[in-house]
Amino acid sequence: MLNEKHDLHLRLEIREGELAFIRLNMIDTDVDCLIETLKHLINFNHPSQICKTPWIDQLQLLHKGLTSLRTFLTRSEDTRYTVEKVKALVLRIIDVAIEVEHMVDSFVASFDNDCFLELDNVVRQMETIKRDVSGFDDHKIQDLQHERSSSRVNPAIPKEDNIIGFDVEAREILDRLVGNRKQLDVISIVGMGGLGKTTLAKRAYNDPYVAYHFYDHVWITVSQTYQKNDLLLRICSSLSLTITNEAAMNTGKLREMVYKRLKGKRYLIVIDDIWGVEAWDDIKICFSNDNNGSRILVTSRLVEVALHIKPDSSPHLLRFLTVEESWDLLQQKVFPEDGSCPKSLKKTGKQIAERCRGLPLAILVISGLLAKTEKTVEWWTRVLDGIGSYLVGDPEQDMNTLALSYNHLPQHLKSCFLYFGAFPEDFEIDVRKLLWLWVGEGFIEPATENIAEEYLINLVERSLVIVERKRLDGGIKVCRVHDLLHDLCFNKAKEENFLHKIKPLEEQLSSPNTSGFRATDRRLFIHSYVPDYVISKPSSSNTRSFLLTSNYISGLSNESIFFLYSAFKHLRVFEFGGVFTPFLPSEIGQLVHLRYLSLWTDGLVIPKSISTLQNLQTLVIRGKTFPIDFPFCKDSNMANLMHMSIWPSVRSKHPVALPKIRTILMLHLPVGRQPVLERAPNLRKLGCYVSPQRGGLVFFPPLDFLVHLEKLKIYIDHDYRHGLPTQMRFSWLNRLPHSLRKVTFLNCYLPWSDLSQLGRLPNLEILKILCAAFQGPRWDTNDGGFQKLKCLKIQSPELVEWNTDSDHFPRLERLIMNDCGRLKEIPMCLGDIPTMGFIELWRPRRSVAESAWRIYEEQQSLGNDGLKIIIHSRREYEPTFLYKPPKIMINYRHSSTDESGDEESSDGEA
Incomplete structure (x- = not known):
C-alpha cells in the first residue's frame, strides 16, 4: 500500500477529472457505516475512556450534519454523474466524510485526542456544504432528473431474429397463447438480461398461426x-x-x-421489458375480459413483477442454452451464408461457444467479433483466451443490456451485487458466509440482519444471481453469478472504486500502476500469488476490508503474515480463511475495528487478545483435527459477537456474557453445566459436538433453557455400531426447546424408538436423519407426532422396513431418501398425505423405485396431479425404469448439485 506521502504525490499526478470520479464513487453505504459508528460513539457503546473526552458535543454535531448531507446523497443518485453542480456538492460531502472517518477510526484505535485537532475545521466545512445544499430543493432535483429522463428514447420493437434452441419453450408459449382457455390469460417470460426473452416473445408474436388467431396485435416496450x-x-x-x-x-x-x-375482440398484447409493477397497474384497466381467448404476453427480468401481474400462475423461467445450441447459434451468426464452420475452426469455435455459458447475448457479442475479423485458428484462440474482456470491454457493445440490470438496482442492492466481484469466476459461494460478510461491511445493520437474505433473494429475482443449491426449507444455500455478469460486476466495482484486485507480482512490475493503491482503496481482494504479495509488505490506513476468497493456500509462515495486523490497522473485514498459519498471534487484538474475522490455523488455543475485539460480529476459524480452546475470560468485551463457527470444534471453560450471539457452530459440549450456552440467551442456531466419556457413555445435556433456539445439529464423535448401552436411553430428547424448527442428527447411533420423543416438538418443520444417526432395521412411527413436519430427509443404510401411517405426518410436503440401500419399499400411505408434493430418491433399489411409481399411479387415479417424483439412478447407464411415466423425473446423473442430494457439510451447520 502507499503511505500518506506517496498518496499525496499520487493525487498530484492524477488528472483532476479522474480524481473527482474516484472520490465521487465512495459508495453511499460507506457513509452510512460512518454515521452508524458516530451513533455508537455518542451512545457510549465503546469503552469508558470515550465518555471522558471533551469531544462528545462535536461528535453529535458530526452525526447530525452527516445525516443531513446523506439525505442529499440519496436525492442525487440519478444526477450526480451528469449534472456538474450536483457532482461538485457530492464530491465535497465525500471529502468531508473521508476525513471524518479517518479521524474517528484513528481515535478509536488509540484513544488519542490529538486525532481530533482538525475537527472544528471539519464541522465548519459541513455547515458550509449544508447551506449550499439547501439551494437544491426537491423540485430542482426532480427537474434535473426529468431533463435527463426525457432525453432517453424508448427502444422500438426489436427486429425479428432467428432463434436457436428454446423449441420446447416456444411450443409451450404458443400452446398457451392459442389454447382453449376462454378467460383472459397472462403469460410471463422471466430471465436475466440477454437470455432471449424478447427474441422468444417475438418468435411467438410473429408465428403465422398466432397472427391468424388474434384480431388485434399490440407490441409495446416499457423499459426502465x-x-x-x-x-x-x-x-x-x-x-x-x-x-x-x-x-x-x-x-x-x-x-x-x-x-x-379492444372490447369484444380477441387480442394479443405483448408488454416487453417491464421493470416495475406500476407500469402494469397503470394500463391493466384497459384490457377487457370477454371470455374469448384474449392473451397478454409479458417479459421481465423480475419474478416479483410477473407474480404481481398474475399471482396464481408461475412465470416461465427461461433457461440457458445447451452447449450444442450455443454452438449452432455461434455458427449461424459467424457464417450466415450456410451456417457451417470450417473444419479447422470447429474445435476452437465449440470451446468459445461453451465459454459463453449458454447466454445468447454473450454468444451474439462474440459472434459479432468473430464475423468481422480474420477467421484463423490463431485469432480464435486469442478470442477464447480473452473472452471475458471482449464481453465487457466495449461500452458500445450489447453488454449495455446487462448493465441496465445494475443501473436499475436500488442503492442498497448495488453494494451487495458489486461484492460478487471479489469472488473468482464460477465460484460457488456459501450464502451463510456471504450474508455475514455483507453485515460486516455495513451494507446491512446487525440489528436487521434478517433482511440480508431478502436482499439476496431480490438479486436472484432480478436474474443477477444464480441459485446453485437450496436448503430444505427453500432458502438459498449456495449461489454464484454467471460468468458474463461476473465480468460486468468486476468492471463496475473497479470503475466505481468499490473493489481493488491485488494482481500477480509480475504484472505489477510490468505495469507500475497495475496494483498501485489509492487513497480510496477501501476493499482489497486477492485470489492467488499470496506469498508474493506478503513479501512486498504493503501498508495502508485506509483499507477497511481484506479478502482472500479463493481456495486454500499454504506456505506462509506466521512471521510473514504478522505485519498485516499493523499494516491494515483499520480493518473491519478480514477474510483470510484460505491462508494456513501455524498458530494465531496475539497481535490480532490490535485490529480493534474488526467486525468479521475468518482464519485457518493449526493452533489449539485462540489468543486471549481476541477477547478485546469489541466490535467483532462474526468469527470463523478453521482448524485441523483437535478441539480449539476459546479464551472466554471474565473481562471479555465481545458483547457484539453474533456468529461463531470454529471447526472441528470449540470448547470453553469460562463463562462470558454473549447477549447478541445467534449462531454457534461445532461447540464441544462437556458433561454437566453448559457455561457458554447459559450466557447466550438469544441463540438461534447450534451445531454441537459430543465426545463419549469413560466406558463409552454419552451424556447429552438438556438444552430446554435455550428458548429461542430454532436449528440444532447433533454429532457424536464415536463408533457405536453395536448399539448404545441401555442406561443411555433416557429422555434427553424431552429436554430440547420447543422453539426448534429444524433438527439434524449425525453419527448418533440412537434407537429408532427415540424419535417418538422428538416428534412431540410442537414447531418442528424439518428433520434430517443422516448417516449413522439412528440404528436398527425397523422404524415404527406413533400417533400424535410430527404434527408440523414439512420436510423429512433420511440417510440410513441400516433401515429395512418403515411402518407408518399418513396421520403420523399430517403436513409432510417433501420426502428425501438417500443411500437407503436396504429399504424394501416406501409406505404407500405417504401418498395419502394431503400436503405431499415431492418424493425424491437417491440411488434406490428397484423395489423402492417401483413402490414410488405405485404411489404415483394411485394418486393419479384419485385425481391428485400435484405429486412429483424424482429418482436419481445409481449410475448414468443404469436407469431405474425402462420406461418413463409422465410426471416422474428420472435423473441419470451420478452426482447432482440439487439441494437435497448434496453431502452434509462437516462445519457444524445447524
Whole structure:
C-alpha cells in the first residue's frame, strides 16, 4: 500500500477529472457505516475512556450534519454523474466524510485526542456544504432528473431474429397463447438480461398461426423509464386510433379509448421489458375480459413483477442454452451464408461457444467479433483466451443490456451485487458466509440482519444471481453469478472504486500502476500469488476490508503474515480463511475495528487478545483435527459477537456474557453445566459436538433453557455400531426447546424408538436423519407426532422396513431418501398425505423405485396431479425404469448439485 506521502504525490499526478470520479464513487453505504459508528460513539457503546473526552458535543454535531448531507446523497443518485453542480456538492460531502472517518477510526484505535485537532475545521466545512445544499430543493432535483429522463428514447420493437434452441419453450408459449382457455390469460417470460426473452416473445408474436388467431396485435416496450400517457399513446398507435391533442393529455380518456377498441375482440398484447409493477397497474384497466381467448404476453427480468401481474400462475423461467445450441447459434451468426464452420475452426469455435455459458447475448457479442475479423485458428484462440474482456470491454457493445440490470438496482442492492466481484469466476459461494460478510461491511445493520437474505433473494429475482443449491426449507444455500455478469460486476466495482484486485507480482512490475493503491482503496481482494504479495509488505490506513476468497493456500509462515495486523490497522473485514498459519498471534487484538474475522490455523488455543475485539460480529476459524480452546475470560468485551463457527470444534471453560450471539457452530459440549450456552440467551442456531466419556457413555445435556433456539445439529464423535448401552436411553430428547424448527442428527447411533420423543416438538418443520444417526432395521412411527413436519430427509443404510401411517405426518410436503440401500419399499400411505408434493430418491433399489411409481399411479387415479417424483439412478447407464411415466423425473446423473442430494457439510451447520 502507499503511505500518506506517496498518496499525496499520487493525487498530484492524477488528472483532476479522474480524481473527482474516484472520490465521487465512495459508495453511499460507506457513509452510512460512518454515521452508524458516530451513533455508537455518542451512545457510549465503546469503552469508558470515550465518555471522558471533551469531544462528545462535536461528535453529535458530526452525526447530525452527516445525516443531513446523506439525505442529499440519496436525492442525487440519478444526477450526480451528469449534472456538474450536483457532482461538485457530492464530491465535497465525500471529502468531508473521508476525513471524518479517518479521524474517528484513528481515535478509536488509540484513544488519542490529538486525532481530533482538525475537527472544528471539519464541522465548519459541513455547515458550509449544508447551506449550499439547501439551494437544491426537491423540485430542482426532480427537474434535473426529468431533463435527463426525457432525453432517453424508448427502444422500438426489436427486429425479428432467428432463434436457436428454446423449441420446447416456444411450443409451450404458443400452446398457451392459442389454447382453449376462454378467460383472459397472462403469460410471463422471466430471465436475466440477454437470455432471449424478447427474441422468444417475438418468435411467438410473429408465428403465422398466432397472427391468424388474434384480431388485434399490440407490441409495446416499457423499459426502465416510461411516462404513463406515452405508454398509452403507443398502444393507441398500435391499434390505429386517432388521438386529439386534448385526449393525449388525458390519461382517463386514453384508457377509455383503448378499452373500447379492444372490447369484444380477441387480442394479443405483448408488454416487453417491464421493470416495475406500476407500469402494469397503470394500463391493466384497459384490457377487457370477454371470455374469448384474449392473451397478454409479458417479459421481465423480475419474478416479483410477473407474480404481481398474475399471482396464481408461475412465470416461465427461461433457461440457458445447451452447449450444442450455443454452438449452432455461434455458427449461424459467424457464417450466415450456410451456417457451417470450417473444419479447422470447429474445435476452437465449440470451446468459445461453451465459454459463453449458454447466454445468447454473450454468444451474439462474440459472434459479432468473430464475423468481422480474420477467421484463423490463431485469432480464435486469442478470442477464447480473452473472452471475458471482449464481453465487457466495449461500452458500445450489447453488454449495455446487462448493465441496465445494475443501473436499475436500488442503492442498497448495488453494494451487495458489486461484492460478487471479489469472488473468482464460477465460484460457488456459501450464502451463510456471504450474508455475514455483507453485515460486516455495513451494507446491512446487525440489528436487521434478517433482511440480508431478502436482499439476496431480490438479486436472484432480478436474474443477477444464480441459485446453485437450496436448503430444505427453500432458502438459498449456495449461489454464484454467471460468468458474463461476473465480468460486468468486476468492471463496475473497479470503475466505481468499490473493489481493488491485488494482481500477480509480475504484472505489477510490468505495469507500475497495475496494483498501485489509492487513497480510496477501501476493499482489497486477492485470489492467488499470496506469498508474493506478503513479501512486498504493503501498508495502508485506509483499507477497511481484506479478502482472500479463493481456495486454500499454504506456505506462509506466521512471521510473514504478522505485519498485516499493523499494516491494515483499520480493518473491519478480514477474510483470510484460505491462508494456513501455524498458530494465531496475539497481535490480532490490535485490529480493534474488526467486525468479521475468518482464519485457518493449526493452533489449539485462540489468543486471549481476541477477547478485546469489541466490535467483532462474526468469527470463523478453521482448524485441523483437535478441539480449539476459546479464551472466554471474565473481562471479555465481545458483547457484539453474533456468529461463531470454529471447526472441528470449540470448547470453553469460562463463562462470558454473549447477549447478541445467534449462531454457534461445532461447540464441544462437556458433561454437566453448559457455561457458554447459559450466557447466550438469544441463540438461534447450534451445531454441537459430543465426545463419549469413560466406558463409552454419552451424556447429552438438556438444552430446554435455550428458548429461542430454532436449528440444532447433533454429532457424536464415536463408533457405536453395536448399539448404545441401555442406561443411555433416557429422555434427553424431552429436554430440547420447543422453539426448534429444524433438527439434524449425525453419527448418533440412537434407537429408532427415540424419535417418538422428538416428534412431540410442537414447531418442528424439518428433520434430517443422516448417516449413522439412528440404528436398527425397523422404524415404527406413533400417533400424535410430527404434527408440523414439512420436510423429512433420511440417510440410513441400516433401515429395512418403515411402518407408518399418513396421520403420523399430517403436513409432510417433501420426502428425501438417500443411500437407503436396504429399504424394501416406501409406505404407500405417504401418498395419502394431503400436503405431499415431492418424493425424491437417491440411488434406490428397484423395489423402492417401483413402490414410488405405485404411489404415483394411485394418486393419479384419485385425481391428485400435484405429486412429483424424482429418482436419481445409481449410475448414468443404469436407469431405474425402462420406461418413463409422465410426471416422474428420472435423473441419470451420478452426482447432482440439487439441494437435497448434496453431502452434509462437516462445519457444524445447524
